[in-house]
Amino acid sequence: MKAYLDTSVVVSLLTDEIATAQVYEWFRLHRDAQHCISEWAVTEFAAAISMKARIGQIQAVQRASVMARFAQLTAKNLPLIPVEADDFRSAAQLCAHPTVNLRAADALHLAICRRIGATLVTLDQPFAAAALETGTLTLVP
Numbered sequence: 001m002k003a004y005l006d007t008s009v010v011v012s013l014l015t016d017e018i019a020t021a022q023v024y025e026w027f028r029l030h031r032d033a034q035h036c037i038s039e040w041a042v043t044e045f046a047a048a049i050s051m052k053a054r055i056g057q058i059q060a061v062q063r064a065s066v067m068a069r070f071a072q073l074t075a076k077n078l079p080l081i082p083v084e085a086d087d088f089r090s091a092a093q094l095c096a097h098p099t100v101n102l103r104a105a106d107a108l109h110l111a112i113c114r115r116i117g118a119t120l121v122t123l124d125q126p127f128a129a130a131a132l133e134t135g136t137l138t139l140v141p
Contacts, residue, residue, distance in 0.1 A: 003033040004113040005078070006106075006122035007044040009141065010037060014066050014073070015052065019123050019141065026121070026141030037074070038081045038112045044105065045070055087111045094134060102130045110136060 012023040027035075046067070053063040074080055090111035095102050102110065106127045113120045119137040122128050131138045 001030070001033045002116065002118040003030065003035050003121050003139070004081075004109070004116065004118035005035055005037050005041070006109055006120065006124060006127065007037070007041045007048060008123040009121050010041065010045055010070070010073075010078075011048045012123060014069055015049070015058065022141050023123070026139075034079075035077070036079045036081050036116070036118065038109065039083050040105075040108055040112070042074070042080065081112055081116055083108070083112060084115070087115060090115065097134070100130050100133045101126065103127075106130065110134065 008019075009023055011017065012019045013027070049058070049063055049066050049070075052058045053060060058066070087108060088111075091104065091107035094100060094107040094110055095104060106124070109127075110120065110131055113131075114134075114136055119139055120128070120131050121139045121141065122131070123140065125140065128138045128140050
């Protein structure tokens with residue numbers, strides 16, 4: 001299985017969150033899957049970790065450590081899928097669907113995931129529901 005990880009999964013993997021244990025268990029059960037993220041997730045991950053630092057959930061030294069672990073993970077074990085121009089157009093079409101409730105950032109993730117033929121893995125329940133509405137295979141750890 002090719003598994004496209006939403007940023008929520010990677011944040012829970014590398015920081016202490018409510019879903020961290022279930023994410024670790026999901027990875028244990030799916031260790032043979034081809035895990036990947038998009039280049040867009042790099043931006044979202046940096047924003048999420050910086051937000052955690054700004055609101056006091058992590059200290060500056062922890063932020064630096066988490067970012068270093070993320071860089072190591074993407075360099076060795078988690079391929080980065082490039083964002084293509086057509087992904088933005090596909091995301092716009094997904095957002096324009098009259099019954100699918102997608103935020104722009106999630107639509108971009110979904111467009112990339114669909115382009116590479118992967119299963120979406122996300123902790124975001126509304127995103128998972130919207131992805132399923134588009135016919136995209138979706139897993140919630």
